[in-house]
Amino acid sequence: MPKKKKKEKTKKEEAKPKTAVKAIFARERIITESTDAARELYNQSRYGTLLEEGKVQLSLLEALYLIEKGKLKVLDGRNKPISFERFLKKTKKVEPNFWIRYCVFKDIRNRGYIIKTALKFGADFRVYERGIKPGEAHAKWIVYPVHEGETLTWYEFAAKNRVAHSTKKRLLIGIVDDEGDVTYYEIRWVRP
Amino acid sequence: MPKKKKKEKTKKEEAKPKTAVKAIFARERIITESTDAARELYNQSRYGTLLEEGKVQLSLLEALYLIEKGKLKVLDGRNKPISFERFLKKTKKVEPNFWIRYCVFKDIRNRGYIIKTALKFGADFRVYERGIKPGEAHAKWIVYPVHEGETLTWYEFAAKNRVAHSTKKRLLIGIVDDEGDVTYYEIRWVRP
Amino acid sequence: MPKKKKKEKTKKEEAKPKTAVKAIFARERIITESTDAARELYNQSRYGTLLEEGKVQLSLLEALYLIEKGKLKVLDGRNKPISFERFLKKTKKVEPNFWIRYCVFKDIRNRGYIIKTALKFGADFRVYERGIKPGEAHAKWIVYPVHEGETLTWYEFAAKNRVAHSTKKRLLIGIVDDEGDVTYYEIRWVRP
Amino acid sequence: MPKKKKKEKTKKEEAKPKTAVKAIFARERIITESTDAARELYNQSRYGTLLEEGKVQLSLLEALYLIEKGKLKVLDGRNKPISFERFLKKTKKVEPNFWIRYCVFKDIRNRGYIIKTALKFGADFRVYERGIKPGEAHAKWIVYPVHEGETLTWYEFAAKNRVAHSTKKRLLIGIVDDEGDVTYYEIRWVRP
Numbered sequence: 001m002p003k004k005k006k007k008e009k010t011k012k013e014e015a016k017p018k019t020a021v022k023a024i025f026a027r028e029r030i031i032t033e034s035t036d037a038a039r040e041l042y043n044q045s046r047y048g049t050l051l052e053e054g055k056v057q058l059s060l061l062e063a064l065y066l067i068e069k070g071k072l073k074v075l076d077g078r079n080k081p082i083s084f085e086r087f088l089k090k091t092k093k094v095e096p097n098f099w100i101r102y103c104v105f106k107d108i109r110n111r112g113y114i115i116k117t118a119l120k121f122g123a124d125f126r127v128y129e130r131g132i133k134p135g136e137a138h139a140k141w142i143v144y145p146v147h148e149g150e151t152l153t154w155y156e157f158a159a160k161n162r163v164a165h166s167t168k169k170r171l172l173i174g175i176v177d178d179e180g181d182v183t184y185y186e187i188r189w190v191r192p
Numbered sequence: 193m194p195k196k197k198k199k200e201k202t203k204k205e206e207a208k209p210k211t212a213v214k215a216i217f218a219r220e221r222i223i224t225e226s227t228d229a230a231r232e233l234y235n236q237s238r239y240g241t242l243l244e245e246g247k248v249q250l251s252l253l254e255a256l257y258l259i260e261k262g263k264l265k266v267l268d269g270r271n272k273p274i275s276f277e278r279f280l281k282k283t284k285k286v287e288p289n290f291w292i293r294y295c296v297f298k299d300i301r302n303r304g305y306i307i308k309t310a311l312k313f314g315a316d317f318r319v320y321e322r323g324i325k326p327g328e329a330h331a332k333w334i335v336y337p338v339h340e341g342e343t344l345t346w347y348e349f350a351a352k353n354r355v356a357h358s359t360k361k362r363l364l365i366g367i368v369d370d371e372g373d374v375t376y377y378e379i380r381w382v383r384p
Numbered sequence: 385m386p387k388k389k390k391k392e393k394t395k396k397e398e399a400k401p402k403t404a405v406k407a408i409f410a411r412e413r414i415i416t417e418s419t420d421a422a423r424e425l426y427n428q429s430r431y432g433t434l435l436e437e438g439k440v441q442l443s444l445l446e447a448l449y450l451i452e453k454g455k456l457k458v459l460d461g462r463n464k465p466i467s468f469e470r471f472l473k474k475t476k477k478v479e480p481n482f483w484i485r486y487c488v489f490k491d492i493r494n495r496g497y498i499i500k501t502a503l504k505f506g507a508d509f510r511v512y513e514r515g516i517k518p519g520e521a522h523a524k525w526i527v528y529p530v531h532e533g534e535t536l537t538w539y540e541f542a543a544k545n546r547v548a549h550s551t552k553k554r555l556l557i558g559i560v561d562d563e564g565d566v567t568y569y570e571i572r573w574v575r576p
Numbered sequence: 577m578p579k580k581k582k583k584e585k586t587k588k589e590e591a592k593p594k595t596a597v598k599a600i601f602a603r604e605r606i607i608t609e610s611t612d613a614a615r616e617l618y619n620q621s622r623y624g625t626l627l628e629e630g631k632v633q634l635s636l637l638e639a640l641y642l643i644e645k646g647k648l649k650v651l652d653g654r655n656k657p658i659s660f661e662r663f664l665k666k667t668k669k670v671e672p673n674f675w676i677r678y679c680v681f682k683d684i685r686n687r688g689y690i691i692k693t694a695l696k697f698g699a700d701f702r703v704y705e706r707g708i709k710p711g712e713a714h715a716k717w718i719v720y721p722v723h724e725g726e727t728l729t730w731y732e733f734a735a736k737n738r739v740a741h742s743t744k745k746r747l748l749i750g751i752v753d754d755e756g757d758v759t760y761y762e763i764r765w766v767r768p
Contacts (some may be wrong), residue, residue, distance in 0.1 A: 061370070062370075097341070149730075162550060183734065319576075338538060343535045375573070380569065408664075445754070503753040
């Protein structure tokens with residue numbers, strides 16, 4: 001991955017300290033209000049998917065990330081904003097591995113890449129080259145987040161490589177340590 | 193599942209831009225007015241169940257789907273139509289994982305299949321072969337909607353298979369990803 | 385998988401109560417003596433791989449299976465046969481998941497199929513249709529052995545399906561229960 | 577790794593069907609006689625290290641490889657050549673995972689690369705680019721041979737990468753499967 005110009009894009013994104021977009025919690029999904037600010041989340045940085053009514057539907061990962069950045073307010077049944085911690089608790093009920101996945105999601109987003117689900121491909125995430133939005137070109141990487149304490153079998157390792165190979169993407173493993181930092185390894189099958 | 197003629201049927205269904213059927217909200221059920229248009233929802237595409245008084249009783253999933261398609265207007269106590277979001281908020285209180293179920297319901301309906309609850313069988317949904325209406329033949333599949341971030345034990349996996357086997361239906365898992373897309377896997381117990 | 389003629393082949397194999405083939409233990413491999421009886425293990429049932437010097441090199445799984453069947457005697461440094469239990473202990477040092485994998489290996493072999501490693505494909509095993517030997521046709525299935533107590537993520541599930549799809553093989557999951565019995569599920573990705 | 581001209585080099589090496597070099601067994605090392613043929617093993621293909629007396633000292637891996645190729649005869653105390661199996665038995669006492677290491681050593685040598693120990697660097701092997709001899713340039717890869725059935729922690733994985741990074745070599749994992757085939761993966765630490 002090229003290292004130059006890493007921070008620029010991110011800064012541009014961050015440079016909008018407007019009031020946060022409001023949204024409601026639908027367990028596995030967050031639905032924003034239908035405003036220009038909400039649509040900008042999608043248009044500019046490809047958060048979520050655009051719904052027909054002009055709202056944006058965010059994943060739990062995206063929502064938590066935007067809450068942390070102060071760009072989103074998710075309201076509960078009594079119209080009160082849900083805090084980062086409360087939100088995290090809710091997600092853990094739905095997704096046991098949420099935290100590990102969130103660490104990688106956040107880290108990749110912070111570095112200025114667009115990261116989306118890759119379930120269809122057989123991986124956790126797909127990542128686009130810097131400056132590329134989904135739809136403009138294919139994703140370049142698939143990413144598997146793992147926790148440093150896990151054990152790996154070589155069958156799993158080979159399977160991940162096969163998935164990357166058959167989807168014509170590069171394979172990244174993101175190992176999340178106990179401090180939430182992520183170390184990345186790019187792996188490719190070679191025939192010497 | 194056969195792939196041909198996928199979109200035709202759907203279009204035919206959609207091709208009726210008449211005025212929307214009116215209905216009221218009865219917590220877990222929606223009751224339509226007693227009109228020919230309402231009964232057509234049942235007769236033609238098997239939405240809901242026919243009540244004795246000529247009304248149609250719709251499930252929350254069916255109602256939300258028809259609201260989204262512009263074919264239904266659910267009125268609140270003051271006779272005002274309930275918006276998609278307000279409706280969604282109400283359903284959440286009744287069914288916690290409504291959203292994931294809705295994604296699969298909508299996807300299967302959009303593909304031209306009739307999908308109904310399968311609570312009696314021990315599953316979320318049953319699905320009829322394309323062109324088949326409930327009553328004409330048995331449902332061919334039972335479908336379990338899951339969210340991509342969930343985890344599963346092999347006991348749960350085996351239970352789903354047992355249910356399918358004992359009801360003589362095929363088992364479909366529909367995995368809803370963060371972009372709302374559904375990936376389906378058909379599973380069958382085999383004795384090699 | 386077709387169910388007829390299940391036992392025939394197996395019986396034919398079993399029908400040779402000659403003296404067991406002798407072999408030496410090379411940690412991850414077993415090397416047989418160079419005899420006709422040893423080569424028959426390979427020629428008739430495709431155990432191991434044929435070495436240039438007329439010996440047969442067996443995997444730990446194959447060796448343990450043949451020890452259990454009384455067809456192989458693996459000798460230790462003092463030329464004494466290694467018992468089933470001692471052999472199992474040795475393998476566990478090398479392969480932590482050996483027992484789960486052995487249960488599936490043994491079960492598939494007992495049913496009259498030839499089963500070999502599928503590491504290259506990104507899976508534990510590949511299995512040939514009954515009556516087919518490696519080299520005569522491609523393997524029909526890839527098999528992942530799992531233990532009933534494990535948990536599954538849908539990403540792993542999708543990855544296994546992707547591997548099967550890209551290698552043009554059918555996907556089998558073999559769930560090993562605490563009694564060592566195996567339940568099989570065949571899974572395929574469908575687009576309704 | 578470039579793929580062209582893979583076999584040529586190998587053939588040229590093999591093209592010397594002269595009488596085998598004689599050697600004696602010195603526990604962890606093999607010492608050849610002091611002949612031109614022995615020194616050619618070193619000069620042409622960099623087997624072993626040159627001793628002051630004009631003899632060549634071979635590692636167990638190199639010796640077994642040359643025995644298998646018919647280029648070396650290792651003699652026992654009574655001046656009788658030690659067979660492949662007897663040799664293998666002896667090595668097992670010295671190096672428990674000799675076999676897996678041998679599979680990778682042999683495979684890399686067969687592909688026309690020079691492969692030497694990398695103990696100094698903290699790895700099993702170092703490998704030179706095709707056509708390059710130790711001394712002419714630095715090794716390009718370090719290689720860790722593993723067996724398909726083993727498991728790995730991410731700490732071990734990270735350690736291997738750290739070793740490669742700090743020695744400025746590329747990291748190769750060579751997974752030996754139950755059929756003796758080796759699948760290679762090149763891994764590099766990246767900072768996206």
